[in-house]
Amino acid sequence: MNSLKKWWPTPVRSLFLFLVWLLLNNSVEFFHLFFGLVLAWLIPQLIHKFRLIQPGMKNPGAALRYGFMVLWDIVVANMQVVKLVLGPNKRLRPAFIKIPLDLTDNLSITILASTVSLTPGTVSAEVLALNVGVDEPRYLLVHVLDLADEAELIQQVKQRYEAPLKEIF
């Protein structure tokens, strides 16, 4: 077990590298399999000292559900953006708003910010952590293309995206 840890410090990452290498070459010939295996072993060996420990996933099923939900929301959000862009400029109500965050660790905040950027007419601009302490209030600064109701949007983001992320990590 110990030697397994030493040779493959991050097995999931190794598997990911291996698969990406095969996809990159678009083949499953012996040479590519072999070289992919070498790379999947070598790269984690070289970089695992620089690694920042991230929280592991607690609930992979929820993560999968989250991924599909986000993909669907991207399609829906685009229909809204189509309507807004083709309409007259005067009807837009752009705004900057702050969304208070309950999440604390960097990985889940990053995922939340990326999701917000890709989905509902919003682009995340900055994570405002007023004081960097863990218990201090944090905000996500968001630019909205067409703001109807600030409280409702905050509620929607918190319910639809933040709650499942809390479940995953």
Next chain:
Amino acid sequence: MSWLEWLVALLAVAGSLFVLLGSFALVKLPDFYTRLHGPTKATTLGLGALVLASMVYFNFVKAELSLQQLLIALFLFITAPITAHMLIKAALHLKLKTSASTSGKQNADL
């Protein structure tokens, strides 16, 4: 033309229209912050549709296994929000002007 080819055609047309819409938003909208919405959303979805079209074409119409396009889609869906984030951060840093109707400017220190 088989229905699979029609599916490819449909996805390709939808994808190109979304790409066009992203660029149109870039030209039409009033200020930088609103323009940013076009390329991050519409163009990314358009490329997703095009990737799907080429996956359907190569795997089912031509029946040769080709999954390389998945990498392009994966890469773009990961990098698009990061690019948008960096761009809007730089814009806030340089204090670019917003259009007059923007509310909540005090939130962004503008």
Next chain:
Amino acid sequence: MLDLILQGCFFVVGLALLMNLYAAIRGPSVIDRLLALDTMYINSIALLLLYGIYLGTSLNFEVALLIAMLGFVSTVAVCKFLLRGDIIE
């Protein structure tokens, strides 16, 4: 028929590229131009994907991946330069 539809798609994406060019020339700020250039990168990937379907070859996808990576890295590097006045700190 598929060829014809794909040629129509070339036209549409080409139009999008011209719009990006216009946005890049108009500006008015550096970041507007940067955004237009980044969109141009992504649109050329779209063009490459379509061309791959048109020719029936999967060789283009590696080029598309390279362009995607170069576009991302260069955009982020310029953004970082604008933010900090330095790229590698």
